[in-house]
Structures are given as C-alpha cells and as structure tokens.
Amino acid sequence: MNLCVLSILLTVAILSWSGQASATPFFFSTGNVDGSIATASRPESAGKIEIESADDFIVSGGTLKLNSATFQGLLPAGASLGTVSAVRVEIYRVFPKDSTNPPSGNVPTRMNSPSDVAFETRESSAGGLTFTPGIIASSFTAANSVLNGINKSPNQLTLGEGAVTGERVQFNVLFSTPITLPTDHYFFVPQVELTSGDFFWLSSVRSIVPPGTPFTPDLQSWIRNANLDPDWLRIGTDIVGGTMFNAAFTLDGDLSPVPEPATLLLVGTSVAGLAFTGRWRRRQN
Numbered sequence: 041m042n043l044c045v046l047s048i049l050l051t052v053a054i055l056s057w058s059g060q061a062s063a064t065p066f067f068f069s070t071g072n073v074d075g076s077i078a079t080a081s082r083p084e085s086a087g088k089i090e091i092e093s094a095d096d097f098i099v100s101g102g103t104l105k106l107n108s109a110t111f112q113g114l115l116p117a118g119a120s121l122g123t124v125s126a127v128r129v130e131i132y133r134v135f136p137k138d139s140t141n142p143p144s145g146n147v148p149t150r151m152n153s154p155s156d157v158a159f160e161t162r163e164s165s166a167g168g169l170t171f172t173p174g175i176i177a178s179s180f181t182a183a184n185s186v187l188n189g190i191n192k193s194p195n196q197l198t199l200g201e202g203a204v205t206g207e208r209v210q211f212n213v214l215f216s217t218p219i220t221l222p223t224d225h226y227f228f229v230p231q232v233e234l235t236s237g238d239f240f241w242l243s244s245v246r247s248i249v250p251p252g253t254p255f256t257p258d259l260q261s262w263i264r265n266a267n268l269d270p271d272w273l274r275i276g277t278d279i280v281g282g283t284m285f286n287a288a289f290t291l292d293g294d295l296s297p298v299p300e301p302a303t304l305l306l307v308g309t310s311v312a313g314l315a316f317t318g319r320w321r322r323r324q325n
Contacts, residue, residue, distance in 0.1 A: 063294040066104055068097050070244040071252025073288045078114050078182035078204050078240035079263055079275055083128050083163075083231045089266040091190070093241045093275070094132060094154045094227040095287035096259040102297040105218035111230045111289040114180065114206035116237035121209070123235045127171040129213060130229040131160040131221065134259075140270070146192040147271040148278055152259045154227040156270035160219050172212045180208035182242060186279055190265045196278045204240060218293060227262070228289055244288040260284035 081093040109129060116123075132138070132154035139156035147153075162168030182204050189198035211230065232239035243261070248254045262272040263279070276284040 063105070063296045066099075066106075066293045066295040067290070068253045068255075068292075069251060069290040070095065070286045070288055071248050071250075072245055073112055073208070073242050074245045075180070075182050076243045076283075077184045077186070077200065077275065077280065077285050078242050079185065079261070079287070080187040080238050081113075081229065081231045081241045081263075082239055083126065083233050084266065085126075085233050088238075090231075090269075091187075091263070091265045092130065092229050092231065093261060093263045093287065094229045094272070095261045095289065096134075096225060096227045097291060098225050098255050099221050099223050099295070102223060102295045104221040104293050104295050106221055106291060106293040107215060107218050108292045109213045109215075109228070109230070109289060110210055111213075111228075111287070112176070112208065112210045112242050113230075113232065113288075114182065114204065114240040114242060115209050115234065117179065117206050119207060119234070119237060121173045121175070123237070124171075124173055124232060124239075125235050126163065126165045126233040127169065127211060127213060128161065128163045128231040128233075129169060129215075130158040130162075130231070131219060132157075132227040132229065133159050134225045134227070144271055146268070147273055148193055148196065149274075150271065152257075153262050153272040153274075154229070158229075159226070160221075162215055162219065168216055170214050170216070173209050174212070175207055176210055177208040179205060180242075181205040182240065184280060185240060186263060186275060187238060187240075189279060190263060190268055190273060192268060192271075196273050197281050198279055200280045206240065208242070223298075225259075227259075228291070230289065242288045243285045246284060246286040248286065258286070261287050 079093040080091045084090040143150045184200035185204040261275045264272045
C-alpha cells in the first residue's frame with residue numbers, strides 16, 4: 041500500500057479511536073424537597089405571561105449527554121394529571137455568557153445569574169421531550185411562594201406571597217435526543233403548562249447533602265417573568281430577603297472525558313515520520 045495513503049488511514053483511525061474514550065454515568069441531584077418555598081414556572085399561554093424559575097448545576101471533566109431529568113412541584117389542590125398540557129426544559133449558562141453586558145440595571149445584580157437567552161430548549165409540544173407526571177402526595181404545603189411579585193428594582197423585595205398548598209407531583213422527563221453540554225456552569229429551568237391554575241416548582245435543601253450531589257459553587261435559585269426579561273432576580277436574596285434557596289431536580293446522562301491532546305500529537309508525528317520515510321526511500325530508488 042502507498043505509504044502516504046497508509047499514513048492518512050492510520051491518522052483517521054487513531055483520531056477516531058482517541059475521541060471515543062469511555063463515557064461514565066452522570067447523575068446529579070439537589071436532594072430532598074424541604075417545603076421552604078414554591079415558585080411559579082410556566083410558558084406563555086392562554087393570556088398568562090411566561091415565568092421562569094432556575095437553579096444551577098455544573099458539568100466538569102468532559103461533555104455531558106443529558107438523557108433525562110426529574111423535578112418536583114405543586115399542581116392545584118384536587119387537579120388531575122390530565123390538566124398538564126405541556127412541559128418545557130431550558131438550559132442557561134451563567135451571565136455574562138449569551139447576554140448583553142453591561143446589563144440594564146433593572147435588578148440589584150446580574151452576577152451569577154442565568155444568562156439573557158437559553159443555551160438549549162426542549163419542548164413536549166415540538167417533540168423534543170416526553171414527560172410522565174406522578175402524584176407523590178395528595179396535599180403538600182410550601183411555607184412561601186412567588187407568582188406575581190416579580191418586580192424591577194427598587195420594588196423587588198416583596199417577602200413572598202405566603203404559603204401555598206397543592207398536590208405534590210414529580211415529573212419524569214426523557215429527552216428525544218440527548219442535550220449536549222460541554223464543561224461549564226449551567227442553570228436548569230423546567231416549565232409546566234396547565235389548562236387551569238399554576239404550577240409551582242418546590243425548593244430542596246440548602247446546602248446540598250446526601251442523597252443530593254454537593255458541588256461548589258452552588259448558586260441560589262433565580263426567577264424572572266416576561267416583564268423582567270432579560271433580567272433575573274434572586275428568589276431568596278432579592279424577593280424574599282435574607283435567605284437563599286435551591287430547587288428540587290435531578291439530571292441523568294453520560295459524561296465523555298476530553299481526549300488527551302498529547303497522545304494525538306505524538307501519534308500524528310509518528311505517522312508523519314512514516315510517510316516522510318516512504319517518500320525518501322522512493323527517491324533513493
């Protein structure tokens with residue numbers, strides 16, 4: 041076989057092999073629901089403006105193929121699961137990525153907030169995900185809530201809108217194709233559309249402890265509505281005041297490590313040397 045052709049084939053084969061390092065299972069959880077707060081999170085529909093609640097997670101050491109997720113929240117008391125008409129999942133990076141900088145100044149800070157625009161979005165209505173809701177408890181009360189009190193500065197501190205009671209439900213979400221997330225810091229945003237009433241995302245323990253997955257830095261939960269967009273408010277620090285919250289969710293997927301560049305360089309150099317040797321021999325003959 042011509043040595044030039046052989047060198048190309050070897051390079052392609054070795055690069056392909058090097059890029060297929062074994063993936064490892066990835067699982068993340070914020071831990072148990074604690075009932076401290078419940079925050080609205082819904083797409084725009086039926087005359088209601090969009091509300092997005094967000095909490096963060098980290099991908100490190102490679103590229104994550106996110107296959108599925110779960111999150112827990114409240115449906116209105118007595119509502120059937122049939123009132124759930126759609127689910128959307130959004131992934132945001134951390135400001136100032138995917139954002140206008142400097143920001144508008146309509147909120148106390150954008151440091152460590154979600155970005156202006158989503159990095160990835162999947163919707164059940166477009167076939168990007170399927171979901172299965174299940175009732176965990178017929179009645180559950182969160183000590184505080186945020187629904188309408190999402191205001192620009194200086195009127196952001198409302199202290200919340202009081203306790204809310206409903207059916208505690210877990211949503212199991214399966215993505216039609218995995219969401220690809222390179223190493224970075226992200227926010228997870230689940231939204232639920234109901235035919236009647238509002239969905240509230242429940243908080244989880246803070247700081248995260250087993251069976252959750254502790255990580256650093258663990259940023260607090262944020263929220264915005266269409267009137268505040270593209271800015272965000274800290275649910276605890278800005279709206280409720282004097283505290284911070286996490287939200288209840290899990291993520292499941294496969295993490296592929298980054299190939300070793302030194303190995304690729306060494307192999308490429310060896311193959312190039314083989315091709316040069318073949319050309320030199322042909323000239324000598």
